[in-house]
Amino acid sequence: MMQGEILLEIKGLKKYFNLGHGRVLKAVDNINLKIKKGETLGLVGESGCGKSTAGRTIVRLYEPTEGSLIFEGEDITGLSGSRLKPFRRKLQMIFQDPYASLNPRMTVGDIIGEALDIHKLARGAGRQERIVELLRLVGLNPEHANRFPHEFSGGQRQRVGIARALAVEPQLIVCDEPISALDVSIQAQVVNLLKELQNRLGLTYLFIAHDLSMVQYISDRVAVMYLGQVVELADSLELYAKPLHPYTKALMSAIPVADPDEAAKRERVALQGDTSGAIDPVPGCRFQPRCPVAKEICRQQEPEYREVKERHFVACHLVV
Amino acid sequence: MRPILEIKNLQVAFDTYAGEVKAVRGVSYTVNPGEAVAVVGESGCGKSVTAQTVMGLIPSPPGRVVAGQILFDGQDLLNFTERQMQGVRGNQIGMIFQDPMTSLNPTMTVGRQIAEGLRKHQSLPADQALEQAKEMLKMVGIPHPDRRLNQYPHEFSGGMRQRAMIATALACRPKLLIADEPTTALDVTIQDQIIDLMRNLQRQLGMAIVLITHDLGVVAGLCSRVVVMYAGQIMEAGPVREIYYRTQHPYTRGLLASVPKTGKERKPLVSIPGTPPDLFSPPPGCPFAPRCSHAMKVCGQLVPQEQEVSPGHRVACWLTHPLAQYRKQEVAG
Numbered sequence: 323m324m325q326g327e328i329l330l331e332i333k334g335l336k337k338y339f340n341l342g343h344g345r346v347l348k349a350v351d352n353i354n355l356k357i358k359k360g361e362t363l364g365l366v367g368e369s370g371c372g373k374s375t376a377g378r379t380i381v382r383l384y385e386p387t388e389g390s391l392i393f394e395g396e397d398i399t400g401l402s403g404s405r406l407k408p409f410r411r412k413l414q415m416i417f418q419d420p421y422a423s424l425n426p427r428m429t430v431g432d433i434i435g436e437a438l439d440i441h442k443l444a445r446g447a448g449r450q451e452r453i454v455e456l457l458r459l460v461g462l463n464p465e466h467a468n469r470f471p472h473e474f475s476g477g478q479r480q481r482v483g484i485a486r487a488l489a490v491e492p493q494l495i496v497c498d499e500p501i502s503a504l505d506v507s508i509q510a511q512v513v514n515l516l517k518e519l520q521n522r523l524g525l526t527y528l529f530i531a532h533d534l535s536m537v538q539y540i541s542d543r544v545a546v547m548y549l550g551q552v553v554e555l556a557d558s559l560e561l562y563a564k565p566l567h568p569y570t571k572a573l574m575s576a577i578p579v580a581d582p583d584e585a586a587k588r589e590r591v592a593l594q595g596d597t598s599g600a601i602d603p604v605p606g607c608r609f610q611p612r613c614p615v616a617k618e619i620c621r622q623q624e625p626e627y628r629e630v631k632e633r634h635f636v637a638c639h640l641v642v
Numbered sequence: 643m644r645p646i647l648e649i650k651n652l653q654v655a656f657d658t659y660a661g662e663v664k665a666v667r668g669v670s671y672t673v674n675p676g677e678a679v680a681v682v683g684e685s686g687c688g689k690s691v692t693a694q695t696v697m698g699l700i701p702s703p704p705g706r707v708v709a710g711q712i713l714f715d716g717q718d719l720l721n722f723t724e725r726q727m728q729g730v731r732g733n734q735i736g737m738i739f740q741d742p743m744t745s746l747n748p749t750m751t752v753g754r755q756i757a758e759g760l761r762k763h764q765s766l767p768a769d770q771a772l773e774q775a776k777e778m779l780k781m782v783g784i785p786h787p788d789r790r791l792n793q794y795p796h797e798f799s800g801g802m803r804q805r806a807m808i809a810t811a812l813a814c815r816p817k818l819l820i821a822d823e824p825t826t827a828l829d830v831t832i833q834d835q836i837i838d839l840m841r842n843l844q845r846q847l848g849m850a851i852v853l854i855t856h857d858l859g860v861v862a863g864l865c866s867r868v869v870v871m872y873a874g875q876i877m878e879a880g881p882v883r884e885i886y887y888r889t890q891h892p893y894t895r896g897l898l899a900s901v902p903k904t905g906k907e908r909k910p911l912v913s914i915p916g917t918p919p920d921l922f923s924p925p926p927g928c929p930f931a932p933r934c935s936h937a938m939k940v941c942g943q944l945v946p947q948e949q950e951v952s953p954g955h956r957v958a959c960w961l962t963h964p965l966a967q968y969r970k971q972e973v974a975g
Contacts, residue, residue: 368829369800475917505684506856510900510913532829535859539902539911576834578859580901582882585863592838593831 326359329526330380330413330494335389337372337379347601349375351550352389354627357494362520362527364541364558366534366573372550374418377496377530381413382406393494411441414492418499420479424471430457430482431467437489456485461515477508484515494526502533513540534577538562543633546570549608552627556634566636569609607639615640644716645672646818646850647696652710654688654695657703663921665691667874668710675817678844678851680861680882682897683871686918689854692871693820697737698727715817733763736811740823742803746795752779752806753791759813778809782839801832808839815847822854837864858901862886867954870894873919873929876948880955890957893930928960936961938969 337350349372357363367373378384380391382398390399398409417423424433431453438444444452454464460481471479480500487495497516501509513536519525531537537544538558545555546569554567565571572593579585593612604611610620619639627637654666666688673679681689694700696712696719712719719730731737739745747755756778757771766774772791779787782805795803804824811819821840825833841864844851853865861868862882869879870891878891889895899912916933919925925932931941941960949962960966 368831477917506858506897507684507900507914508917510911511915514911514913534830535902572831576830578830578833578837578857578863579903580858580862580886580898581903582862582886585859590834593835 326361328356329359329394330357331392332356332380333390333392335376335379335391336387337375337384338387341601345601348550348603350379351603353547353550353552355545355552355555357526357528359493360520360524360526361542362529362540364537364544365528365530365547366532366537366544367547368532368573370549371547373530373532373547374498376547377415377498377528380528381415381496382410383415407441411490412493413496414487414490414494415496415498416480416483416487416500419503420476420483421471421503423483424479424486426471429468429470430462430474433471433482434467434486434489437486441490443490452489456489459488459519460485475508476504477511480504480512481515484512484519488519488523491523492525494528496528496530498530499532500529501536502531509536516540534573546573549603551608551637552635553609553638554634554636556631560634566630566634566641567609567638568613568615568640572614607637643674645713646675646715647673647852648711648713649692649696650711650713652692652695652712653708654691654700655706655708657706661922664924665874665921666695667924669871669874669876671869671876671879673818673850673852675850676844676848677867678841678853678865680853680855680865680868681871682855682858682861682868684856684918686873686921687871688874689871690822693737693822693852693854697731697735697820698722698724729763732759732811732816733814734816735818735820736814736816737820737822738804738807738811738824740826742800742807742827743795745807746803746810748795751792751794752798756806756810756813759810763814775809775813778813779806781843782806782809782812783835784809800828801835804828804832804836805839808836808843812843812847812849816849818850818852819844820852820854823856824853825860826855826857833860840864858886858897870897873924874921875929876956876958877930878955878957878959880952884952884955888952888955890951890955890962891930891959892934892936892961928958936969938966 332353332355335350335353339347339349341347353376365373379386386399390397393409434453434456435449438449438452453467457464457466462478462481501512504512517540520527529537529540541558543555544558544561545552548569554570562574565574572591575591579588591614606622607620607625610616617640625637625639627635629635630641650670652666652669656663656665669692683689695707707720753772753775756775760766760771760774776787776791779790784790784802784805798806825836828836837860840851855861866882868882868885870877872893878885878894885894889898896914900914902911914933919929927942927944928946931937938960946958946960948956948958950956951962961969
């Protein structure tokens, strides 16, 4: 699975927001990632690090400021209108808030059916059949098609969101914090569903979340973002066992462990302050003001993002 | 030692157009002075309603205390008048909430908000109260307290706002702090800082904490006892190590199993099927029975009585009944 071909290549992706008065928010600042067919790539970071903006830019909900998106060998960055539409079908998204991302005035059947209509995938009886099939696929009942979103619980709504994304038979699904609005026992249900669907349908996921333990659980590889840049990327188990970047180390040590004995003896990397400065990044490494081991070079030069071990990338001067 | 807070058989209901919602259905727990107790459960389990009832913050109507007692320092808070409650809130019991942005007053400087309680409860003059507010900001680890005092909440980051709210809640040195999901809206690194701060302040000031959360990870690092709630009732309660290492209730076990462990090989994530019951018409018997993989016939019919399985460790589950020993071995094996 890991050696597979590349489904989407993200090259030098930038997304800047103009705030007026000459100020620019560099939400995503030069990201390079390759997403392989059939894998789950996790994207983690604190709020404001640009992970959601990255996800939205990748599915072209935002126009990239710079850089290119290459889907199955074809550059889709400049496409629009009818030429973009076939790719819209292949790239879908699941949103964080299952309350805000479903139209309250449409029945669940119509929400799912709308996707079929737009891409002219099914009509009449076939459309109805497909809706029932999709509802079953995500663990809902066919009768649910006639109900409205407010009649469902959060977990069920998230299933509707998944069914809508699956309706157009996508290849890549960007999951933007799909479980963070859900209760613990429901989170596991949705994650298990996503995994099962991946196995059955051969889906590729970009899984964006701030819940590090869940990301590790679902992802094959994980990328860590800090202020618009990817600072570390490695196989999921490797990253959690041997994090190299000081920011990743601090993040890992801050994960609360549901085990009182382990919580008591755990070594923690205290991190001062919080993320700020996507508007006026400091010179050198962006993490340097909060970094417990920063040296002179970190204040002067931006570290290069490089492969330090096989399949383990990091952007830090101090990692040899 | 007399507990600082003793909740006895509390029942709270809300009258709605669709009928009566029984949000809290007979909850009892105690908190000793200086102790941190966690109340854990999913949304709608009644953990926040219980805490808001302690603070006298349930709007009535539609809310209604049906039965029970809330003894704070030996006195029943449910008999207090609103005026008496105002002397308790923010003075003897402090409370912090999940979302610091909506709980702080956006039109008042942070300094004045912290000073407000001191001026009201301790009748301090404005300048002294502000001076003490500055001390509080320093205590909760906010840099440049002089400057921060005169800023508004929107000028603070999320973590800083939560620190400011803690400063407000602790200004009058309450004996009890109720923290309702204090870190849910925060990033992990900031969450870590806030939990650390709460742990230090608890030791420094000797106050008791009731931590309301759904995150069993946060609990493990801060609390010495845990109360697990489901559908308005207590499923299991006991010392933290008992709950984590000698889990008795299938719901607690399910909660613990649905949190993935990092750094370990991936075991399949155990999810609890179904959703919590509708509290308009709670099921007869154990509320968890419809979702429980070990449910027996009796579970759907009769409410299990609480049993003490070891000192301080209470469980409400039919599996702890002597007649269910055989079944229980099956479950454990």
